[in-house]
Amino acid sequence: MSLRKICKIEIKNDQVVKGIQFEGVKKICSINDAIQIATDKGAEEIFLIDNTKSLFGLEPNFPMLLKAAKISSLPITFGGGIKTLDHAMKSYSMGASRVYINTALAKNHKLAAEIAYRCGRQSLSGGIEYRSDVSISNECFTESGREPLNISANERINLEANFVSEFILSSITNDGTMNGPDLDILDSIEIKNIPLILCGGIDIERDQKRISKKFEKCKHFSGYAASSYFLIK
Secondary structure (H helix, E strand, O other): OOOEEEEEEEEEOOEEEEEEOOEEEEEEEOHHHHHHHHHHOOOOEEEEEOHHHHHOOOOOOHHHHHHHHHHOOOOEEEEOOOOOHHHHHHHHHOOOOEEEEOHHHHHOHHHHHHHHHHHOHHHEEEEEEEEOOOOOOOEEEEOOOOEEEEEEHHHHHHHHOOOOOEEEEEEOOOOOOOOOOOOOHHHHOOOOOOOEEEEOOOOHHHHHHHHHHHHHHOOOEEEEEEOHHHHOO
């Protein structure tokens, strides 16, 4: 088994955007260009997310999912604003391989259970968006990093591991900085039988050796998702 290489594509309306620490997003390119660049750079999957949808309680960005699915042959994990079973089912029908839920998962385990019952746990990615620079170690947040949950990533995974097939661990602290991945968080997770994907701060060329070394020792380390490396560098 090898590490999964995932391009995170952040979207807002009909544009691909990128911010730093989940703030100050700027337009960088079209969805067509983003998928072409990601494919050319060796991405094996797409993580497509519109953080504004959960933040403002809006419907998921289905038009951009449809565009992405039409032009990409890569598996797509789709998130942002998914609050109902109908949202999830519509995402799958439009080409998503998995749906990603963070805010909805924290608020409503019943939704995750319904999606898993209808489509299987393999169709659902759990979101852990956390900060390592606050008083609670690796504190989780919802609403695109705005609302603290007063719970650590480890505690939350212990509560929610039975509902999803994997967790995407997004470091808000490292997001958009390309300062390096937070590999230490992997050691803090007590549950060792669920795949974990790291996201935030990754420069694949610079960090590959450290990432590969960690992968050899940490068998639940499943892959990494990068945005700036694929789409900006």
